[in-house]
Amino acid sequence: xxxxxxxxxxxxxxxxxxxxxxxxxxxxxxxxxxxxxxxxxxxxxxxxxxxxxxxxxxxxxxxxxxxxxxxxxxxxxxxxxxxxxxxxxxxxxxxxxxxxxxxxxxxxxxxxxxxxxxxxxxxxxxxxxxxxxxxxxxxxxxxxxxxxxxxxxxxxxxxxxxxxxxxxxxxxxxxxxxxxxxxxxxxxxxxxxxxx
Amino acid sequence: xxxxxxxxxxxxxxxxxxxxxxxxxxxxxxxxxxxxxxxxxxxxxxxxxxxxxxxxxxxxxxxxxxxxxxxxxxxxxxxxxxxxxxxxxxxxxxxxxxxxxxxxxxxxxxxxxxxxxxxxxxxxxxxxxxxxxxxxxxxxxxxxxxxxxxxxxxxxxxxxxxxxxxxxxxxxxxxxxxxxxxxxxxxxxxxxxxxx
DNA sequence: ATTATCTATAGATCTATAGATAATGC
DNA sequence: ATTATCTATAGATCTATAGATAATGC
Numbered sequence: 001x002x003x004x005x006x007x008x009x010x011x012x013x014x015x016x017x018x019x020x021x022x023x024x025x026x027x028x029x030x031x032x033x034x035x036x037x038x039x040x041x042x043x044x045x046x047x048x049x050x051x052x053x054x055x056x057x058x059x060x061x062x063x064x065x066x067x068x069x070x071x072x073x074x075x076x077x078x079x080x081x082x083x084x085x086x087x088x089x090x091x092x093x094x095x096x097x098x099x100x101x102x103x104x105x106x107x108x109x110x111x112x113x114x115x116x117x118x119x120x121x122x123x124x125x126x127x128x129x130x131x132x133x134x135x136x137x138x139x140x141x142x143x144x145x146x147x148x149x150x151x152x153x154x155x156x157x158x159x160x161x162x163x164x165x166x167x168x169x170x171x172x173x174x175x176x177x178x179x180x181x182x183x184x185x186x187x188x189x190x191x192x193x194x195x196x
Numbered sequence: 197x198x199x200x201x202x203x204x205x206x207x208x209x210x211x212x213x214x215x216x217x218x219x220x221x222x223x224x225x226x227x228x229x230x231x232x233x234x235x236x237x238x239x240x241x242x243x244x245x246x247x248x249x250x251x252x253x254x255x256x257x258x259x260x261x262x263x264x265x266x267x268x269x270x271x272x273x274x275x276x277x278x279x280x281x282x283x284x285x286x287x288x289x290x291x292x293x294x295x296x297x298x299x300x301x302x303x304x305x306x307x308x309x310x311x312x313x314x315x316x317x318x319x320x321x322x323x324x325x326x327x328x329x330x331x332x333x334x335x336x337x338x339x340x341x342x343x344x345x346x347x348x349x350x351x352x353x354x355x356x357x358x359x360x361x362x363x364x365x366x367x368x369x370x371x372x373x374x375x376x377x378x379x380x381x382x383x384x385x386x387x388x389x390x391x392x
Numbered sequence: 393a394t395t396a397t398c399t400a401t402a403g404a405t406c407t408a409t410a411g412a413t414a415a416t417g418c
Numbered sequence: 419a420t421t422a423t424c425t426a427t428a429g430a431t432c433t434a435t436a437g438a439t440a441a442t443g444c
Contacts, residue, residue, distance in 0.1 A: 002415040002422045011422085027309055029225035032406065045409085046423045054407065111360040112308045113223055122366060129364040133374075153361075153374045154354065154381035161357025164307040165349075168325040170318060178329075178349045185350035198396045198441040207396085228432065241435085242397045250433065 012050045014040050019061035020068060024109035025102035028058055028117060059120035065106040066128035073135055085139040085155075089186050092159045093179040098166045107132055108163040132156050141189065158182050208246045210236050215257035216264060220305035221298035224254055224313060255316035261302040262324035269331055281335040281351075285382050288355045289375040294362045303328055304359040328352050337385065354378050 003011065018040050023031050033054055034044035051057040076091055077084040091097065092105065101109045107129050114125035133149075133156045140155060142148030162182035166175035199207065214236050219227050229250055230240035247253040272287055273280040287293065288301065297305045303325050310321035329345075329352045336351060338344030358378035362371035 002413090002420090004416060004422095008422065027225075027312060029223075030312075033408085034406075042422095043424050044407090045425070048408070049422055107361070107364065108308070110308055111364060112304070112306055115364045115366065116223060116226075125364055126366040129361055130367075130370065133361075150373070150377035150380070153377040154358075157357035157361050157374060157378045158350065158354040158381075159357065160360060161353035161355065162350075164356060164360065165303070165325055165329075165353050168303065168307060168311045168321055170311065170322040171326075174326065177346070178353060181346035181349040182353045184346070185354075198394090198439090200396095200442060204396065229434085230432075238396095239398050240433090241399070244434070245396055 011040075011042070015042075015047070015050055015057075016060055016064050019057055020065040021102040023058060023061050024065055024104065024106060028110065028113055028121070031058065033057075055120060058117075059124045062106060062110070062114065062121060062124040062128065065109075066124070066131060068103075069105050070131060070135065077139070085136070085190060086187060088136070088139065089155070089159065089183055093162055093183045095176065095179070098163060098175060098179065101167070105132070105160070105163070108160055108167075111160060111164060132160075155186050158186055207236075207238070211238075211243070211246055211253075212256055212260050215253055216261040217298040219254060219257050220261055220300065220302060224306065224309055224317070227254070229253075251316060254313075255320045258302060258306070258310065258317060258320040258324065261305075262320070262327060264299075265301050266327060266331065273335070281332070281386060282383060284332070284335065285351070285355065285379055289358055289379045291372065291375070294359060294371060294375065297363070301328070301356070301359070304356055304363075307356060307360060328356075351382050354382055 015036065019031065019036055022036060022039070031054075033047050036057075037044045037047050047057075051060070072091075073088060076087045080087050097104045097108075106125075110125065115122055117125075133152050136152035136155055137148055140148050140151040142151045159182065162178055166178045169175055169178065211232065215227065215232055218232060218235070227250075229243050232253075233240045233243050243253075247256070268287075269284055272283045276283050293300045293304075302321075306321065311318055313321075329348050332348035332351055333344055336344050336347040338347045355378065358374055362374045365371055365374065
């Protein structure tokens with residue numbers, strides 16, 4: 001049943017990709033090695049040829065999940081550079097994002113549990129959280145670099161908090177209202193059309 | 197070793213109070229019945245005379261944790277009704293709150309994991325999350341009731357997201373910068389002194 | 393007599409490892 | 419010969435229950 005070197009690398013990638021989904025959907029504690037391997041189509045014993053431990057996997061999966069959501073953000077910026085912030089905020093605060101944590105922002109999926117884990121997982125998560133802020137900086141307004149950084153920090157906080165609150169309230173109407181209110185508040189200073 | 201009726205009620209309270217702390221410090225999965233009972237000074241077998249199951253306990257602990265943080269907010273409002281919002285935001289976005297999740301906002305402690313649990317835990321958490329928004333409404337500005345509600349939603353999102361981000365970055369300087377930036381952004385429209 | 397707590401353990405779950413198997417790659 | 423995967427299981431942990439113990443409360 002042994003596979004070729006290329007296939008082995010592909011298997012590792014499949015495990016990682018699936019883990020990056022599952023960890024965002026169900027959380028770190030709920031992610032089981034046996035479950036994961038079964039979803040990938042292998043037995044759980046084979047896992048330890050690809051990863052040293054579950055901790056090792058989760059750190060790699062968190063890093064990969066961040067890479068995925070970062071790539072999505074880059075695509076959105078490239079699609080409409082003039083309105084980059086509006087694009088980013090609109091997609092982040094969408095119903096689709098609220099409903100599908102597995103393919104969404106890793107910070108929003110694991111914000112309260114990942115930092116508690118410390119170690120490699122906590123470090124990978126900390127890097128990703130700072131990355132979320134950093135990626136906003138080029139697209140926000142501000143008198144100087146420090147002001148733009150602070151604006152990015154506040155916007156990241158509002159986006160993250162709004163998705164988390166919307167997922168928490170468990171009432172579609174209230175969830176929508178939270179996302180809409182947060183979006184309006186963030187984009188208010190950036191309104192181009194109407195000069196209120 | 198049996199205790200009197202009053203003592204029994206007090207024991208239940210002690211278990212609940214400790215659970216409300218522990219669940220915010222370590223999360224739902226990490227909270228163990230045996231650990232909890234040991235901290236309260238009892239053996240784990242006695243637990244099931246007070247609670248039907250761990251799920252039952254966690255739902256009650258979440259509700260109690262919300263009651264505690266709600267009480268804290270009420271105290272802050274009563275202490276200085278004219279500047280209620282400033283008081284609430286300042287204390288929520290403080291270093292002390294970032295460093296001590298066990299005695300802080302339950303939404304900020306369990307935002308990503310509690311909604312996944314569904315059932316009684318998810319329901320208790322959803323109630324608490326809406327409560328956080330509702331308690332802000334009387335203290336915010338807005339043209340009408342709907343606008344004030346939206347303002348409360350946006351502020352709650354920013355507060356929650358800022359604490360979560362600050363706890364995630366694991367760098368005291370950046371954490372402080374996030375809290376300060378979020379506080380400034382929220383209170384900007386409420387500045388009384390300087391008329392910028 | 394009732395019941396709060398304790399002791400002991402059943403039963404389930406999960407990470408990790410050991411040894412067997414079978415295909416790759418030299 | 420090496421190694422990716424599988425089978426089987428060790429070892430740890432955690433929830434929950436059963437039965438014993440001892441103090442309360444009628």
